[in-house]
Amino acid sequence: MSAFPSLQNDLILRTARGETTSRTPVWMMRQAGRYLPEYRKIRESHDFFEVVETPELAAEVTIQPVDRFPLDAAILFCDIMVVPEAMGLTVEMVSGRGPTFPEPLSTPDEMERLVEPDVDEALGHVFEALTVTRRKLDGRVPLIGFAGAPWTLMAYMVEGGGSSSYRAARSWLYRHPDASKALLQRTTDLIVDYLKGQIEAGAQMLQVFDSWAGLHSPETFRTFCLPYLDQIATEVKVDHPDVPLVVFAKGAHHALGALADTDYDVLSLDHTVDPSEARTLVGDRAVLQGNLDPCALYAPPEALRREVQHMLAGFGAHQHIANLGHGMLPDHDPDHARVFVKAVHEHSHRMHTV
Amino acid sequence: MSAFPSLQNDLILRTARGETTSRTPVWMMRQAGRYLPEYRKIRESHDFFEVVETPELAAEVTIQPVDRFPLDAAILFCDIMVVPEAMGLTVEMVSGRGPTFPEPLSTPDEMERLVEPDVDEALGHVFEALTVTRRKLDGRVPLIGFAGAPWTLMAYMVEGGGSSSYRAARSWLYRHPDASKALLQRTTDLIVDYLKGQIEAGAQMLQVFDSWAGLHSPETFRTFCLPYLDQIATEVKVDHPDVPLVVFAKGAHHALGALADTDYDVLSLDHTVDPSEARTLVGDRAVLQGNLDPCALYAPPEALRREVQHMLAGFGAHQHIANLGHGMLPDHDPDHARVFVKAVHEHSHRMHTV
Numbered sequence: 237m238s239a240f241p242s243l244q245n246d247l248i249l250r251t252a253r254g255e256t257t258s259r260t261p262v263w264m265m266r267q268a269g270r271y272l273p274e275y276r277k278i279r280e281s282h283d284f285f286e287v288v289e290t291p292e293l294a295a296e297v298t299i300q301p302v303d304r305f306p307l308d309a310a311i312l313f314c315d316i317m318v319v320p321e322a323m324g325l326t327v328e329m330v331s332g333r334g335p336t337f338p339e340p341l342s343t344p345d346e347m348e349r350l351v352e353p354d355v356d357e358a359l360g361h362v363f364e365a366l367t368v369t370r371r372k373l374d375g376r377v378p379l380i381g382f383a384g385a386p387w388t389l390m391a392y393m394v395e396g397g398g399s400s401s402y403r404a405a406r407s408w409l410y411r412h413p414d415a416s417k418a419l420l421q422r423t424t425d426l427i428v429d430y431l432k433g434q435i436e437a438g439a440q441m442l443q444v445f446d447s448w449a450g451l452h453s454p455e456t457f458r459t460f461c462l463p464y465l466d467q468i469a470t471e472v473k474v475d476h477p478d479v480p481l482v483v484f485a486k487g488a489h490h491a492l493g494a495l496a497d498t499d500y501d502v503l504s505l506d507h508t509v510d511p512s513e514a515r516t517l518v519g520d521r522a523v524l525q526g527n528l529d530p531c532a533l534y535a536p537p538e539a540l541r542r543e544v545q546h547m548l549a550g551f552g553a554h555q556h557i558a559n560l561g562h563g564m565l566p567d568h569d570p571d572h573a574r575v576f577v578k579a580v581h582e583h584s585h586r587m588h589t590v
Numbered sequence: 591m592s593a594f595p596s597l598q599n600d601l602i603l604r605t606a607r608g609e610t611t612s613r614t615p616v617w618m619m620r621q622a623g624r625y626l627p628e629y630r631k632i633r634e635s636h637d638f639f640e641v642v643e644t645p646e647l648a649a650e651v652t653i654q655p656v657d658r659f660p661l662d663a664a665i666l667f668c669d670i671m672v673v674p675e676a677m678g679l680t681v682e683m684v685s686g687r688g689p690t691f692p693e694p695l696s697t698p699d700e701m702e703r704l705v706e707p708d709v710d711e712a713l714g715h716v717f718e719a720l721t722v723t724r725r726k727l728d729g730r731v732p733l734i735g736f737a738g739a740p741w742t743l744m745a746y747m748v749e750g751g752g753s754s755s756y757r758a759a760r761s762w763l764y765r766h767p768d769a770s771k772a773l774l775q776r777t778t779d780l781i782v783d784y785l786k787g788q789i790e791a792g793a794q795m796l797q798v799f800d801s802w803a804g805l806h807s808p809e810t811f812r813t814f815c816l817p818y819l820d821q822i823a824t825e826v827k828v829d830h831p832d833v834p835l836v837v838f839a840k841g842a843h844h845a846l847g848a849l850a851d852t853d854y855d856v857l858s859l860d861h862t863v864d865p866s867e868a869r870t871l872v873g874d875r876a877v878l879q880g881n882l883d884p885c886a887l888y889a890p891p892e893a894l895r896r897e898v899q900h901m902l903a904g905f906g907a908h909q910h911i912a913n914l915g916h917g918m919l920p921d922h923d924p925d926h927a928r929v930f931v932k933a934v935h936e937h938s939h940r941m942h943t944v
Contacts, residue, residue, distance in 0.1 A: 400752065403885060403919050410889035453861045453883045453915070455900075489843050490864055507807045510844055529807045531757060535764035546809075561807070565757050 252480030266563030316384030340396030344415035381439030385446035450487015507561025511550030606834030620917030670738030694750030724792035735793030804841015861915025865904030
């Protein structure tokens with residue numbers, strides 16, 4: 237690994253490791269994106285996957301929110317679909333529909349179409365983007381890398397795109413449990429290599445997004461999500477025990493206890509989970525991240541500040557990384573994102589000094 | 591009220607009232623619908639809202655699953671959108687998109703377009719459908735009526751149709767909290783009259799569907815869902831204390847305790863809730879309904895039977911109405927629905943005799 241500029245703000249890393257810090261760190265899921273005019277400007281001349289695949293552009297977009305707001309982390313501008321793409325599936329970004337697979341895995345036989353990629357060849361552009369971004373960040377804040385979780389990627393690969401019920405993907409779990417496990421394992425193996433490669437390329441913290449975990453019953457979660465999530469953390473930690481790992485199993489409210497017993501350092505919570513109840517349940521087993529309702533950013537500044545204060549009080553002063561319960565929305569006002577970030581600074585500073 | 595044929599199977603009513611019964615009653619949300627060939631046959635010559643608005647057709651479709659499977663209840667074939675329609679909004683059923691409002695309430699000013707309907711005039715076709723269906727059912731099983739919850743109806747009225755985030759509707763809660771409460775209260779008042787009218791027309795049990803309750807944080811649920819759900823139960827019970835009321839706050843896993851303290855007799859659970867944990871939390875305060883993952887119906891019959899057995903064991907022999915965690919899906923196999931219903935009969939019979 238090449239030498240990177242030294243880090244000036246390691247607040248989020250120390251908090252993620254469970255250390256006591258002087259303030260609650262803050263970042264926002266999807267903090268780089270359409271709600272920012274400077275991002276939309278870039279997109280006027282470059283399409284979505286062009287930005288993802290061009291390290292200089294990805295770096296520029298990644299750093300935009302860090303230039304604008306006093307954030308404690310940058311997260312690489314990328315997409316979870318690069319992994320299914322590396323496995324040989326074609327992904328298109330369809331306006332108004334999101335990522336779409338024109339030829340999804342409609343039956344287990346179709347898994348024959350999948351390839352076992354050379355990670356550096358297939359995903360080298362992500363590694364390069366991380367290295368370029370880390371250099372450009374110049375040590376201002378840590379750089380977060382990420383991947384989609386096996387189940388969430390499977391949901392898209394089988395369904396072919398966004399869906400309200402994901403019933404094609406979910407029917408696989410009941411109709412083809414063994415093929416489902418084989419697909420999840422193949423995806424897991426690639427994700428492990430991908431995440432290790434991200435660390436080697438410059439990522440200082442990693443988040444695994446299981447965006448569709450909430451589709452599961454407690455039982456199917458235990459069978460088709462948890463073992464693969466668990467494996468990812470265990471295997472990444474073998475080589476990189478000091479890099480904090482975050483898992484965001486959106487909607488899997490029933491799984492907090494089980495996830496707290498894995499090797500993830502941080503559990504990211506969606507906004508349906510009560511912060512103080514999560515704290516009681518998880519105890520000291522994990523740091524918690526989240527979880528303001530993204531729609532609270534539509535509130536007038538005064539009301540938004542009260543929401544932030546309330547959330548921070550629920551989590552407590554320590555072992556908490558402030559974030560939203562899900563990503564920024566395209567019609568969010570950047571000024572309200574600033575109110576959110578600054579309110580975390582102010583209130584958490586007060587909480588840490590009393 | 592005219593005299594109706596006497597009831598031969600009141601199992602579900604007795605269970606809903608907390609009485610000890612000889613077997614667990616069973617029905618399925620959306621048990622009348624597209625997965626049934628006899629329903630699709632009717633729809634070849636009648637569009638969706640024509641079936642809803644023609645009492646003879648609604649009755650026929652309602653009774654189809656009762657003719658086919660040994661169910662313990664019929665639920666009127668109708669749509670939650672009849673209430674917004676009665677309030678003056680135009681609703682269209684768009685193929686592949688579901689119910690759609692061509693002119694949604696994009697701002698609070700638009701609420702001026704809403705009318706205060708005469709319930710019998712605006713919703714008389716539903717009452718008539720209930721009366722006709724109850725007669726035709728001839729006392730075989732009780733007839734369930736239903737309504738959408740105020741928040742769920744507001745979500746559609748503001749958003750204009752199905753959405754992945756309902757951010758237009760949810761932004762109202764933060765931007766226009768008072769207007770939101772006014773809209774929710776107007777809807778609540780109409781729902782109360784509508785449900786009372788349903789009982790007078792022949793409904794023997796009622797379910798309130800808060801299908802989008804899961805979009806809320808615990809706090810916004812407490813502010814914008816719970817008080818209105820609570821009011822509905824309280825006010826309907828004033829006139830009809832003996833008619834069992836069911837509430838299905840889908841996704842509001844955090845609210846089970848609070849809902850157990852309302853006047854609803856039965857809490858319907860989605861499939862993300864663990865049955866035995868719900869039982870522990872709720873205790874004797876409410877009967878529980880649910881909650882097999884609808885996708886479990888894709889499993890081969892043997893696996894499906896095991897899932898049913900496992901679910902029944904989780905809820906225990908009493909104070910439980912077996913159902914799915916959400917509605918039947920259009921590509922479900924009717925033979926698997928039969929396996930589900932019969933497995934409830936068999937396993938629960940065994941549980942009740944040991």
